Amino acid sequence: MKENNITKIGIVGLGLIGGSFGLALQNDKTIRLYGQDKYHLDKALELGLVHESLTDDLIPQMDIIIIATPVDTIPQIAKNVLDNIKPGALVFDTGSTKHKIAQAITGHPNRGNFLLAHPIAGTEYSGPEAAFSSLFKGKINMICDTHQTRPEILEKAQQIFDNMGMQTLEMDSQEHDKHIAYVSHLSHISSFMLGKTVLDLEKDEQNIFTMAGSGFASTVRLAKSSPDTWTPIFMENKMPILQALEEYIDNLQAFKVLLYRENRSKMKALLQKINHIGQIINKL
Amino acid sequence: MKENNITKIGIVGLGLIGGSFGLALQNDKTIRLYGQDKYHLDKALELGLVHESLTDDLIPQMDIIIIATPVDTIPQIAKNVLDNIKPGALVFDTGSTKHKIAQAITGHPNRGNFLLAHPIAGTEYSGPEAAFSSLFKGKINMICDTHQTRPEILEKAQQIFDNMGMQTLEMDSQEHDKHIAYVSHLSHISSFMLGKTVLDLEKDEQNIFTMAGSGFASTVRLAKSSPDTWTPIFMENKMPILQALEEYIDNLQAFKVLLYRENRSKMKALLQKINHIGQIINKL
Numbered sequence: 001m002k003e004n005n006i007t008k009i010g011i012v013g014l015g016l017i018g019g020s021f022g023l024a025l026q027n028d029k030t031i032r033l034y035g036q037d038k039y040h041l042d043k044a045l046e047l048g049l050v051h052e053s054l055t056d057d058l059i060p061q062m063d064i065i066i067i068a069t070p071v072d073t074i075p076q077i078a079k080n081v082l083d084n085i086k087p088g089a090l091v092f093d094t095g096s097t098k099h100k101i102a103q104a105i106t107g108h109p110n111r112g113n114f115l116l117a118h119p120i121a122g123t124e125y126s127g128p129e130a131a132f133s134s135l136f137k138g139k140i141n142m143i144c145d146t147h148q149t150r151p152e153i154l155e156k157a158q159q160i161f162d163n164m165g166m167q168t169l170e171m172d173s174q175e176h177d178k179h180i181a182y183v184s185h186l187s188h189i190s191s192f193m194l195g196k197t198v199l200d201l202e203k204d205e206q207n208i209f210t211m212a213g214s215g216f217a218s219t220v221r222l223a224k225s226s227p228d229t230w231t232p233i234f235m236e237n238k239m240p241i242l243q244a245l246e247e248y249i250d251n252l253q254a255f256k257v258l259l260y261r262e263n264r265s266k267m268k269a270l271l272q273k274i275n276h277i278g279q280i281i282n283k284l
Numbered sequence: 285m286k287e288n289n290i291t292k293i294g295i296v297g298l299g300l301i302g303g304s305f306g307l308a309l310q311n312d313k314t315i316r317l318y319g320q321d322k323y324h325l326d327k328a329l330e331l332g333l334v335h336e337s338l339t340d341d342l343i344p345q346m347d348i349i350i351i352a353t354p355v356d357t358i359p360q361i362a363k364n365v366l367d368n369i370k371p372g373a374l375v376f377d378t379g380s381t382k383h384k385i386a387q388a389i390t391g392h393p394n395r396g397n398f399l400l401a402h403p404i405a406g407t408e409y410s411g412p413e414a415a416f417s418s419l420f421k422g423k424i425n426m427i428c429d430t431h432q433t434r435p436e437i438l439e440k441a442q443q444i445f446d447n448m449g450m451q452t453l454e455m456d457s458q459e460h461d462k463h464i465a466y467v468s469h470l471s472h473i474s475s476f477m478l479g480k481t482v483l484d485l486e487k488d489e490q491n492i493f494t495m496a497g498s499g500f501a502s503t504v505r506l507a508k509s510s511p512d513t514w515t516p517i518f519m520e521n522k523m524p525i526l527q528a529l530e531e532y533i534d535n536l537q538a539f540k541v542l543l544y545r546e547n548r549s550k551m552k553a554l555l556q557k558i559n560h561i562g563q564i565i566n567k568l
Contacts, residue, residue, distance in 0.1 A: 140494055179495050199558065211426065211468070212564075213424075213468060215408070218503070219502070221499075227553075227556045235548060246540075248477060260522075271476060273483075274476050281508075
């Protein structure tokens with residue numbers, strides 16, 4: 001795995017996620033980091049997220065390759081990378097959806113070198129400037145369809161995640177996409193549309209400034225997220241998100257009816273039941 | 285205004301807001317605090333939020349009375365209090381809706397002693413245990429229909445808010461309710477219904493624990509809010525909230541159509557436009 005005791009790691013996509021991997025892996029002096037990014041390479045080098053550029057001809061030299069580009073670009077990049085890796089190399093992606101990527105690489109001769117991963121970590125900021133070394137510390141890392149990854153490759157990946165302080169959990173890729181639609185993608189949509197509603201209605205923005213409290217800021221925080229990252233995520237996870245959205249809209253409609261009919265007791269009972277979510281998120 | 289240089293302040297409703305007023309006002313040793321609360325009086329005395337009980341017969345001795353009960357109870361309490369105050373006393377409420385309260389006290393002989401106020405401060409927690417002295421520091425305090433309050437009473441109120449470090453802004457009570465529906469009440473509903481949707485869909489709560497990140501926690505935070513506080517607020521501000529909800533649901537439906545049709549370019553353009561909210565909330 002190592003030449004002269006140096007592990008060569010290539011990172012494709014040097015935004016918040018890829019860049020933070022670069023920073024988190026730098027503590028280990030036996031690691032040399034190579035980066036590739038259509039738009040952000042110079043910035044990433046300037047910020048020191050990676051040590052040097054990852055040109056395509058260097059791919060076969062890498063011990064590990066991390067793909068952290070927008071989800072819709074991952075299938076093609078994954079196939080290209082798998083076509084060119086050396087034996088024993090580990091490749092993993094970090095996308096927020098997993099099933100389409102799983103499908104794209106099914107049957108690839110080097111499928112066993114690939115691990116589908118999704119570190120559940122992020123902020124509302126994006127790009128290389130948003131990267132920071134502790135992003136993944138203490139976070140959950142979902143890994144999917146692990147029976148398709150060769151055991152020694154899986155172990156190599158596990159070691160990296162362990163060293164970074166992540167807790168790894170396994171799940172089927174389709175199950176992953178269904179659950180993540182509810183607990184992540186739907187929150188982003190609810191937040192984006194809340195932002196839109198308020199922007200539409202408050203033509204005079206001064207009122208948003210003055211009257212919005214910390215509650216609004218918290219609820220609308222995800223509306224700052226990158227459209228370049230999130231448009232592909234929404235598209236890639238279309239069906240589970242449509243289902244989650246439908247449920248959400250139904251619940252809002254039902255609330256509207258309770259309000260319209262001024263049904264206080266039913267509304268209070270409903271809100272009390274929802275309060276239970278507090279016991280769950282307080283443990284996050 | 286003062287007897288023996290002591291200002292007597294009565295607080296009706298000793299939850300998060302009333303209790304925090306008690307704590308914030310204690311720094312001034314010339315103030316004696318009296319509290320009234322159907323459920324929480326003992327707890328509030330034990331926590332030292334106020335110095336002693338405010339029985340109804342003490343109302344005429346108060347220099348200032350703060351009404352911080354659920355919004356649907358404020359109109360009746362405001363009228364009772366105004367019936368019994370001494371000349372020169374200041375009475376203000378802290379409710380999240382203002383117009384119905386304004387209507388309830390219109391024409392009261394002591395209307396000039398009353399100020400409609402709404403300190404835009406709070407957390408998702410409630411009750412006397414949630415109170416803390418710095419809750420209002422640096423926050424906006426909306427005051428409404430101030431031409432109905434006698435100038436010397438208004439000045440007295442302004443002094444208190446200034447001393448507590450709040451920035452006071454004036455607005456018509458109906459305008460206030462319309463704007464606050466969008467920037468506060470709607471966020472609470474979107475958060476409550478997000479909580480409900482996820483709880484409904486994720487029968488196995490373990491998945492919420494493991495897969496929910498900080499984004500979900502932020503968006504659903506307000507779903508922990510007290511049903512006793514919020515059911516009345518939603519009911520009191522029914523019409524503006526129904527309008528805001530309708531807009532919100534329309535926006536979610538429109539998003540669903542973009543997703544269903546996989547209209548990437550329109551979705552990206554939409555999200556980019558919404559990103560503008562970031563520049564606004566970053567200033568909060």
